[in-house]
Amino acid sequence: MSLVVVGSIALDTLETPLGRATDVLGGAASYFAIAASFFAPVRMVGIVGEDFPRHELDWFGSRGIDLAGVEVRPGRSLRWTGRYHEDMNMRDTLAFEANVFEAFAPELPEAYRDAPFVFLANIAPALQARVLEQMRAPRLVGADTMNLWIETTRDELHGLLRRVPLLMLNDEEARLLSGERNMVRAARRILALGPESVMIKRGEYGVLYFSGETVFAVPAYPLEEVFDPTGAGDSFAGGVMGYLARSGDLSPAGLRRAIVYGSVLASFAVEAFGLDRLRRLGRDEIERRYRQFVSLTAFEVP
Amino acid sequence: MSLVVVGSIALDTLETPLGRATDVLGGAASYFAIAASFFAPVRMVGIVGEDFPRHELDWFGSRGIDLAGVEVRPGRSLRWTGRYHEDMNMRDTLAFEANVFEAFAPELPEAYRDAPFVFLANIAPALQARVLEQMRAPRLVGADTMNLWIETTRDELHGLLRRVPLLMLNDEEARLLSGERNMVRAARRILALGPESVMIKRGEYGVLYFSGETVFAVPAYPLEEVFDPTGAGDSFAGGVMGYLARSGDLSPAGLRRAIVYGSVLASFAVEAFGLDRLRRLGRDEIERRYRQFVSLTAFEVP
Secondary structure (H helix, E strand, O other), X not given: OOEEEEOOOEEEEEEEOOEEEEEEEEOHHHHHHHHHXXXXXXXXXXXXXXXXXXXXXXXXXXXXXXXXXXXXXXXXXXXXXXXXXXXXXOEEEEEEEOHHHHHOOOOOOHHHOOOOEEEEOOOOHHHHHHHHHHOOOOOEEEEEOOHHHHHHOHHHHHHHHOOOOEEEEEHHHHHHHHOOOOXXXXXXXXXXXXXOEEEEEOHHHOEEEEEOOEEEEEOOOOOOOOOOOOOHHHHXXXXXHHHHHHHOOOOHHHHHHHHHHHHHHHHHHOOOOOOHHHHOOOHHHHHHHHHHHHHHHOOOOO | OOEEEEOXXXXXXXXXXXEEXXXXXEOHHHHHHHHHOOOOOEEEEEEEEOOOOHHHHHHHHHOOEEEEEEXXXXXXXXXXXXXXXXXXXXXXXXXXXXXHHHHOOOOOXXXXXXXXXXXXXXXXXXXXXXXXXXXXXOXXXXXXXXXXHHHHOHHHHHHHHOOOOEEEEEHHHHHHHXXXXXXXXXXXXXXXXXXXXXXXXXXXXXXXXXXXXXEEEEOOOOOOOOOOOOOHHHHHHHHHHHHHHHHXXXXXHHHXXXXXXXXXXXXXXXXXXXXXXXXXXXXXXXXXXXXXXXXXXXXXXX
16 A cells, blocks of 8 residues: 655765765655655655755655655755764754755645555644645554654644654654653653554664553664664654555554564664665565564563 | 572662652662562572661561571671662762671572572672682572772673673673673673673663574563662562572573563562562562563564
8 A cells, every 4th residue: 555755855964983974865754765665655745956866866766656746946955964973872963954845835746645654754743734634534644753843833743643643753752742751651641642652762772662551662673883873763664654554454463563664674774874775675684684573572471 | 499699788778859768678689689589599698787677687588588698797787878860770879888898708608509590799709709619510600790890800800701601781881891882792792701691781771682693682661650770680680590590491582581580570679669669579460560571572473
């Protein structure tokens, strides 16, 4: 089943303790779409400038990603420059140029509006709502958000959350949104805002999933070398939503499997700069790492 | 099978964001012994002052803990005063009075020396070695350590680690001991020092276990309220070693079960001040929470 994603498509300049990369493909929608494309047909909604590399758009196309919803505008593409600390859980934004993204007013192609799955990646809640209004009857709506929107557009965000069954955010954002430091209480407060379930991303510590009285935890895959954490959360989301769109299985067991697939995609994403690892990732590697997650976590009842 | 533990037995004064407790039973060996006593007969080695509350010694006795190796000396017992931050992963030691502990020179009762399981809780490596030398042919030796010994007695610690098959320590200590920030590389370096396996305790993020090429991860049980993290790591160790001593099963699957039991005991330990939660813990609650760890972590292969 098809999956619509709306979000940023950017050119990133990244600096980590292990190296540097300039003007590489980035943005939440890019990571999400590539990760999800291993599972299901993706329909992308975004905006880029005329400077956006043709070969990257072609690459999206080659992955079966529909670009009818991606507007190419005169001007420069969104650019982000970030530097990671020695502790790669921390990063500073050195520069942010919205450029053409400033005028982003997502308009969905007619063919997108019946898609059963939609993911609202991290953009202003008003834009997320605008996309949601254009969808006819999605089976599952997922969304991400960030500190900026929690702090500056809380009312719009709360309005949106009443219509979003599945929220994904990181632990710091969960604390800010809920006003609770403890993750169990934070999740409970977030669920009270509307979502049926919430996935809290904790970087190298993995993911916590809360839904009703259910809690599910998946550790991050222990890697010897994390080259670049950029896009890990969006790759996770792409893996989750992509698997759900492929399987159509929204049962508790299906959601658990989707979260493991998301964790698999995130674990690959951080193994190289930008999207480099996902570029050369094979479906067989995904299945192999899924089984490694089994051996990482499995234990028996005595 | 019986299990010897050597370590501190203390009176703690604790301050957390949720309250305060004065001169309560504490010390690594106390938490360890009580946690392990749910599984196997424990033989304790330690030292207390004449001021040590009789009823606490009686309580140990009532839990089947052998106190023949606990010396009662003229003077005051070891005392520790700690204050936890709002983020309870952080704490400050406000006061430390070694008192009678300063003269601790563990001498094992004859009946202890054939015990098949021994745990060297966090004390000076020279004292840990002294205990090890008195054991005849233990099947499994586990040990803990801390920053102080890594920084001030590195040679003695390295000497000890060549004779310790199972090391347990927290992530910060693992980084300090290995000089590596990344946990996979840290574990590899630690295993190169001697231990066959290492369990890295990560507080609210759970535990990572490394042995050869095997990695096993267990999340911490998500609790709505952590009252007092004191003794969580020692309760974990007590659960692990206690279960191993009861089952005698040192297979990979047996070790995984032991780590889950350790996580279960740690999750209870933090639910109240000091040892209060373990005082009223029942064996049925342990089994119930073990099953909750299953539902917390279980997922299927598609």
